Amino acid sequence: MVNTDTIAAIATAMGNSGIGIVRISGDEAVEIADRIFKLKGGKEKLADKKSHTIHYGFICDGEEVIDEVLVMLMKGPRSFTAEDTVEIDCHGGMLVTRRILEAVLKAGARLADPGEFTKRAFLNGRIDLSQAEAVIDVINAKNEYALKSSVGQLRGSVSKRIKDLRDKIIFEIAFIESALDDPEHISLDGYGEKLMGVVEDMGVELCKLIKSSSNGRVVSEGVKTVILGKPNAGKSSLMNVLVGEDRAIVTDIAGTTRDILEEHIYLQGISLNVVDTAGIRDTDDVVEKIGVTRAMSAAEDADLIIYVVDGSRDLDENDYQIMEFIKNRKAVVLLNKSDLDQVVSVEEIMEKSGHAVIAISAKKESGIDKLEEEIKSLFYEGEIDFNDQVMITNVRHAQALREAYDSVLMVKRSVEDGMPEDFYSIDLMNAYEKLGLIIGESVEDDLVNEIFSKFCMGK
C-alpha cells in the first residue's frame, strides 16, 4: 500500500437521488467517523463495533446535528478498497451531503483525488488485473473532468484575489528566505511586527473568501437559472425576494435593469445560480438592446427558466416571444402581481407556453413557497441536470481556503510567541501551496525565482 492516509468523497451522484453516501477509506476511517458520528443514545463508538454492521445515529458538526444517518462499517481487507471503510448514508440533497463531507474533512480526512478509491482498490489487489486498463481510464477521465471544472469554473474575480494573496505571501517568504540565506545583506530586525499587519490583512481576505465559498460563490456551482420577462414584469423584485437582499435596482420605470445580475441561492437544498436579465422587448435604446441580446443568449443554455408574467397588464409581443422560446425548455411560469387586478388569461399562458402557472406577488412575497416546491419537484424528478463535479470542486476549494487560513493563523501565533523568523516561512509556504491548489498552480521554483527577482543577494 502506498498511500495509507484516509480519504473521503461523496459516492453518489448528487441532486437527483434521494440518498447521499459519503465514503471514507483508510487507516483512520473509523476514528474519523467517530469524531462526528453519535450513535443513537449511546456512549459507544464505531470502533467498538463489529465489521460489516450498520448503525443508526447522527452526524454532528460540534453541537449542531447535520443529519440523521445510517452508517456502514467495513473493516479492511473486506471492503472495496481493502482498507478500513465507513459509509455514511444520509438523506441526500446536495447541501446535506456536502455538509457531511465537509465535516468528515474537518475531522481529519483528505478529499479523495478523482478515481482514487478505484486506484486503491486496484493497488490493494481488489480489482482484477484484466481491469487495469479500465482503472487507468477512470483515473484519467475523472482527472480531466475535475481539472476542467476546477480551474474553468473559477470566477475571474476570485481567481484574481487568490493570485494577489499568493503574490503577497510569496513576497514575504522570499524576503525571510533572502535574509536567512544572506544575513549580512538583509536584516530581519523588526520584521515580525510588520509581518503581523500583513498576515492580519491576509486573514481578513481569506475569511471573506471562505464565506463566499460557503455561499457557493467561488465557483459557478449549481443549476443555471435565468429569469425572463418583459420590462417591469417584476423580475428584479422576484430576484430580491429569492436572494433576500436589495441586490437588483428596482424601479417602476421599464428598462432599469440593464446588466445581467447573478446570484447564488440555496432553495430546499438545491443550489441555484440565478441570472436576472434586462427585460426582453424591442427597443431602440442601444444600451438596453445589448442587455436584451444578452438575456436571450443567457437563457439559451440555462438549465431552468423562470418566466415572469405581469398579471396586471395585457400580454404583448414580448410575452408571446418568450412563451414560444420556453415551450420545449425546462421552465416555471409565474403570474406576478397577483395582488393587483388580473387581466391576463391563465389558460392562454398554459396553452402557449406548455407549462403550469403559479400565481405570486413578489412585492407582497406571496406564493414564493409554491415556486420553491415546484423547483424542488422538477429537481428531484430528474428533470434538471446538474454537474456534480462542480460541487466537489467547490468543497475542495473551501477546504484549501480553510487550511490556508489555519496556516496564516499559525504564522500569527508564531510571531506572538516570539518564534524565530524561519518558522514563519514554514506556515506561509503551507498557505501558499494550499491556495495554489485552487488556481491549479504548483510551487515548483516560484520561491527561488522570487528571491532572485525581488532581493539583491550575494557576494
Add this chain to the structure above:
Amino acid sequence: MPFVEEIYDIAIVGAGHAGCEAALAAARLGFETIMFTVSVDSIALMPCNPNIGGSSKGHLVRELDALGGEMGKVIDKTFIQSKMLNESKGPAVHSLRAQADKQDYTREMRSVLENTDHLTIRQAEVTEILTEEYESKRRIIGVKTYSGATYKCRAVVLATGTYLNARCIYGEISNPTGPNGLQAATHLTDSLIANGVEMYRFKTGTPARIDKRSIDFTKMEEQFGDERVVPFSFSTDPDSIQKEQVSCWLTYTNERTHEIIRANLDRSPLFSGAIEGTGPRYCPSIEDKVVKFPDKERHQVFVEPEGIHTNEMYIGGMSSSLPEDVQYAMYRTVPGLENARIVRNAYAIEYDCINPRQLNATLEFKNIDGLFSGGQFNGSSGYEEAAVQGFMAGVNAARKLQGKELIVLDRSQAYIGVLIDDLVTKENREPYRMMTSRAEYRLLLRQDNADLRLRKIGYEMGLISEEQYQYILWKEQAIEEEIERLEKKTIGGNEKVQTFLEKHNSTLLKSGSTLAELVKRPELTYKELAELDEERPNLPEDVQVQVDINLKYAGYIKRQMQQVAQFKKLESRKLPADFDYNTVKSLRLEAVQKLNMFKPLNIGQASRISGVSPADISVLMVHLEQLGRK
C-alpha cells in the same frame, strides 16, 4: 603508439574541492587511485571568495564531515576568522562560516592527499575518456592524457571545475585560461561529446584583489569573528581551535560608483553579448546589481583578507567584468578604497559543464557505466557544493568496484541529498547554489545534528571509525533517555520555581508541570532549567543542545517527520532503470517525454519532475502494480 603507463582502479580528473574529496574517499576505501591536475600547485585552490561555509553551505560541510570527508577538518586547521550566522534565528538556519587562509588551506589539503595511501597525484591534462561497448551501453576503461599516455581504470570521476574550455574575460580582454591564469583543459569536451555527453556553458565571476596597504580601514566598519569558535568538524576539539582572529571590513558603494558603472555598461562583455554563458543570479556582478536594482542607493562591500601571509584583500560584493580602467575608477569611489591599488583584476570566467540530468542520483552517468562526476562540472557553484558531490561520486565509484549498492542520500536525510536531487531532476540553467529554502525538511536537516543524521551512513561507507560510530550510538541513547526523564519529571509551583520563572519573565505555575513542558517555553532553555533540576545527569554539550532543540520545537519537528514519512513511501517505490515509458498507455505525452529523459529511480523522484502530473503518477502506479502481478 600510445603506451600504458600504469593500471589503476579509479581515476579522478581534477584536484579542486570535488576532486580532492573524491580522491580521498576512493583511496581510503582501499582502491588504487590516481588524481590528475593541470597544476599540482593548484590543488584545493580557492580561486574566488576566501571562505568556507555560510548559510546552508555550512550545513554541507558539517554533513560531509559526518560522512567522513576532509573539508571540515582542513578549514578547522586553517581558518583565520569564524562566525555562526543567523544565531538569533531558529536552530535550523544557524550556519557556520569561516574565513580561510587560502594558502594554508591549499597546503594543508595537499599534505593530507600526499600522505594518503593508495593515492597518486599526477600533473597532466586528461584529454580523453576511454570507453568500450558493454551490454548495449558504454563503459569506462581508462583515460588518456595530452602526452598520449593511457591509464587503465574501472571508474572515473570527472571534477574539472571551471577549467574546461575556460575563458577569462574583462572588458575587451579575453584569455583562454582557467582561473588565476592557470592552464585551461581544452580537449576533454570533444571526447565527452563523442561519447554522447550533452554540454552546457556556464559563467561566473570574481572581484578584484586589492593591496591592503592602499586601503583606509578607518572609513570602514570592522567585522569581528565569534568570541567562542565552533568547529566545522565533529572530530575537532573546540578548545583546540580558540585563537586570535583577524577582522573583515564593511563599506558601501554609492551613487558615484553606480554612475560610473552605468556610463560604461556598453563596455561590459556581459551586456555587449561577448559572454554567452549563463551566470548565477545569487552572486551577480556589481554591474548586474546596479542594472537590476536601480532603486538601491548603495550595495554592501565586504573587504576580507585572503590570508595572513599576504596583503591581498578580497572585495566581496563587487565582482565585475568591466574593463580595467573602469574597475579602477569604480573601486576608488568606495569609502576606504580611494587610493586602492589592484593586485588582481576582477574577471568573469566561462567554462564547459554538463547538463546534470544525464546523471543518476548516484552521480554516475546514465549512459556510461563507471563514469561519475562532481562539482562545478555538474553545473553547481561553490567550494562546498563541489566537495560534497566529489565525495559522493568518489564513494560511489568505489562501491561500484566493491560490488556494493551505490548510496543516494534523499531529500529528508541531508542537504547533500537536496542538492544532488535538484541537480539531476530539475531544469537547471545557471550555476546551482545551495540555499536553505531549497530544503523542504530543513527543520530536521540542521547543522547541529548532521552527525546524528549521517555518521552511521559514513560508517557503512567505511569512512568512519568504530570509535566514532560507537559514540553516535551512545549519543542517540543519551538524548532519548534525557528527554524521557524530563517528560516524566514533574515539579510543583513552589517558591523556588516561581522565583525562577519570574526572573525569566515566564508565566508562573498554577499547578504541577513536567520539566519538558518548561523547556518548551520560548523564554526558557534546558541549560537555565538546571537550577530546578536536581537529578540532572552530567551530559556533554552536544547532547544538551539536542535535548533542548528536540523538546523546544517538538510540534514543528513532528509535523515535518509526518511529511517525511509520506515522502519516504513514494521514494521507496522503485522504478525499473531501463523502463520505456512509451509502453505505458494513457500517460500524457509530455509526461512520457520527461520520464524517458530523466529516468527517475523511484515514484517520488518522478513526482518532482515538472510536467509530470499527479494523475500521471497514479497511472504509473497502476501500471507498475500490473507489471508486478504479471
